[in-house]
Amino acid sequence: MPIDRPAPGRPHVTAAVLAGGVGARMGGPRPKQLLPLAGRTILERSVAAFCAAPQVDEVVVVMVPDLVAEAEKIVAEGGHGKVSRIVPGGASRSDSSRAALRAVAHRGGGDLVLLHDAARPLVSGRIIASCVAALAEAGAVGVAVPSSDTVVEVAADTRGHEVIRSVPDRAVLRRMQTPQGFRLDVIRRAHERALADPGFVATDDCGVVLRYLPEEPVRIIPGEEGNIKVTHPGDVAVAEVLLRTLEEER
Numbered sequence: 079m080p081i082d083r084p085a086p087g088r089p090h091v092t093a094a095v096l097a098g099g100v101g102a103r104m105g106g107p108r109p110k111q112l113l114p115l116a117g118r119t120i121l122e123r124s125v126a127a128f129c130a131a132p133q134v135d136e137v138v139v140v141m142v143p144d145l146v147a148e149a150e151k152i153v154a155e156g157g158h159g160k161v162s163r164i165v166p167g168g169a170s171r172s173d174s175s176r177a178a179l180r181a182v183a184h185r186g187g188g189d190l191v192l193l194h195d196a197a198r199p200l201v202s203g204r205i206i207a208s209c210v211a212a213l214a215e216a217g218a219v220g221v222a223v224p225s226s227d228t229v230v231e232v233a234a235d236t237r238g239h240e241v242i243r244s245v246p247d248r249a250v251l252r253r254m255q256t257p258q259g260f261r262l263d264v265i266r267r268a269h270e271r272a273l274a275d276p277g278f279v280a281t282d283d284c285g286v287v288l289r290y291l292p293e294e295p296v297r298i299i300p301g302e303e304g305n306i307k308v309t310h311p312g313d314v315a316v317a318e319v320l321l322r323t324l325e326e327e328r
């Protein structure tokens with residue numbers, strides 16, 4: 079498939095759509111990224127968002143290994159010409175991020191990668207553009223929104239009841255979203271170091287950089303409440319309402 083070339087002097091930008099999860103919390107016979115959302119699968123909507131972004135040169139899809147052929151069909155039928163590769167994911171989200179990094183192993187360390195949850199199909203062009211723009215200065219960029227709820231840390235008491243242990247200052251708390259963008263040399267080094275740690279666990283890629291490359295600041299840019307992660311039953315209905323609202327606004 080033809081891949082756009084970046085303008086001379088600017089780094090090549092690959093978006094990796096991570097769709098390697100099984101959707102245990104959603105339940106159902108098939109992973110949630112294959113559920114329809116107003117007529118198109120959640121996976122296709124995520125892929126389409128990055129294909130439509132002028133800042134993105136190429137899209138890689140990381141899919142549940144048994145469903146790679148299905149993802150190929152979705153991409154081919156949708157005519158998403160920026161998709162260059164569809165590769166099998168791993169057992170954890172971090173394994174799937176590493177599969178994406180392997181798929182761009184031929185790219186230079188100064189090129190960029192945006193790692194995105196396929197389960198966030200409502201990501202906006204504004205978020206993608208801001209993420210790429212911030213990478214002109216930062217090696218790692220996360221998208222996040224403030225918390226409108228009070229967030230507490232909990233622990234079990236002596237009888238096993240959950241009790242509050244602390245109430246962190248809400249003003250400094252953010253809820254992380256995706257995409258999370260990186261210069262390739264930064265995210266490669268962070269994941270290499272993480273691989274060497276037998277106690278490694280991470281729920282996102284910015285966390286991998288923070289932990290294993292503490293000298294690299296992770297810049298935060300504003301996300302959007304509408305950039306939800308379809309996680310639990312009921313979230314598809316919420317996403318459909320949000321999608322309708324967004325389409326009416328355009």
Ligand SMILES: Nc1ccn([C@@H]2O[C@H](COP(=O)(O)OP(=O)(O)OP(=O)(O)O)[C@@H](O)[C@H]2O)c(=O)n1
Binds near residue numbers: 111168173198309
């Ligand atoms: N081994 C994995 C696990 C997750 N993901 C992707 O990472 C994103 C965020 O993960 P999550 O919402 O947790 O998806 P699942 O892992 O599928 O859900 P669950 O944890 O409920 O099983 C999703 O797009 C998911 O497909 C992935 O590519 N590979």
Ligand SMILES: C[C@](O)(CO)[C@H](O)COP(=O)(O)O
Binds near residue numbers: 255283307309
């Ligand atoms: C990356 C992420 O979407 C940021 O909020 C989130 O950490 C993914 O977590 P999950 O447990 O894989 O849903």
